[in-house]
Amino acid sequence: MIQIKNIHKYFRTKEKVLHALQGINLTIEAGKVFGIIGRSGAGKSTLIRMINLLERPDEGEVIIDGTDITKLSDGELRRLRQQIGMVFQHFNLLNSRTVLDNVIYPMRIAGVDKATRKARALELLKLVGLEDHIHKYPRQLSGGQKQRVGIARALTMDPKILLCDEATSALDPETTQSVLALLNEINRTLGITIVLITHSMDVIRNICDQVAVIDGGKIVEQGEVVEVFLHPQHDTTLALLSESGVDADGWKLFVHDIQGDVIRLTYHGQAAAEPLLSQISQELGLSLSIFQGAVGKIKDTPFGQLVIVVNYPEGKSIEETQQKMQTFFKEKNVDVEVLQA
Incomplete structure (x- = not known):
């Protein structure tokens, strides 16, 4: 279980102080797919990066399975991060390495022996449907294939949590659907908790069990996706639904x-x-x-x-x-x- 308690985050410049996250409280149940939706600048990227402390809160707690990870030592935090995979919007692949080597790379850094890391990489590339592309380079792949490599790479250390930072926003609609289907299958078969951020209600509707709507650094609505989708309460939620073609007041x-x-x-x-x-x-x-x-x-x-x-x-x-x-x-x-x- 992931618990985010009273999180505040400030970004300071010479001119001003931006209160990016303002008292965020969330509970994400183990094994669920949890979506965080909001427009650009709402704070969703900052929020998801709190879960593996790529961004540290100025106030509040981030609790994973009962442990406040903001209090971990550097060594303990490195070990924790091996249990948290991350999939990025723009893939972040190593262009000079093959598909196989991209997936192997995190295991090499972690000190996994050569035979084990290759076997694991081949297993994961089969899982994401790229077993016939292992010797290709990223430039030879489509956007959807690149994201599948990113997903395979994020799973190498057998994580309990998978964070998806706008993982489908750079993809066309058809490819988006195939990547979401893959994430859904990973959640079902491996039981991994998935936390994703998006600006699209269609993504939330297709894959998520629960959702939080963020606006101006605050959670303005949250709950089961069925309830939030069919009974929206906040103006931001209504607007996001309308933008996705669901206009309750048409x-x-x-x-x-x-x-x-x-x-x-x-x-x-x-x-x-x-x-x-x-x-x-x-x-x-x-x-x-x-x-x-x-x-x-x-x-x-x-x-x-x-x-x-x-x-x-x-x-x-x-x-x-x-x-x-x-x-x-x-x-x-x-x-x-x-x-x-």
Whole structure:
């Protein structure tokens, strides 16, 4: 488990003092994929570098498995860092060395014997799908292949934690998906805790279990990805979702053209597979139209979020019909929010 307690970080210049991290508190459970999302300058890179003390906090504690690592000696810190792999945005490969030698390099520095380090490197390159490229040089690889080398290199010392510093931001969308799938598989099969930073909600949705939203050096929202994605609370979260194509308030653009009650339905898991609108329309005689919607998956969890317009049947009590509708959706574990009545 990783615990970040009341972390503050200041960067000082002659002109001013920048309070980069302002009282950050996070708990990252072992074996989870934890995302930290924010815009450029929000403090996310500084925060992730606290976990292996590439950046030291000015105040606060960084606790890994019960040990405050800010109090470790230099030798103890070097040993700890062998348990924390890191994947970088721009790959940081040695251009003069082959793919195999790039992966071997950290083990050579750590004093691992020659036979062991080569066998380990070959094993990891097979894991990341590059066993046929071991004698190539970085210049001969695509961006996605370079990042796979970086991932293999980060795993050489069998780390408990893998830090990903914008690991997909330099990649095209298709390559991003393949790298995220690889990270997901590594998390599942090896049980490694993965902490990644990104500016993309799509990355968070595809791979993360939990997320923290950072803005201006502060955590403004955090929780399970399903909850944060489907029930965002902070303006920064709403804006990041909108930038990724999920605009929860897009229906307001047409508010003057809507006749009927406007309702947002939010659901995930089993409810996503059921024909809910068809069922309730038939049972209660409702006239329903979908005004805005998104369906898909958040990691492995199917979800749906629909904005619908409801018109009630004539000759029946609207209040009674509304109550029956609320009961129906509650029994199906669907959250109902009345946006306009």
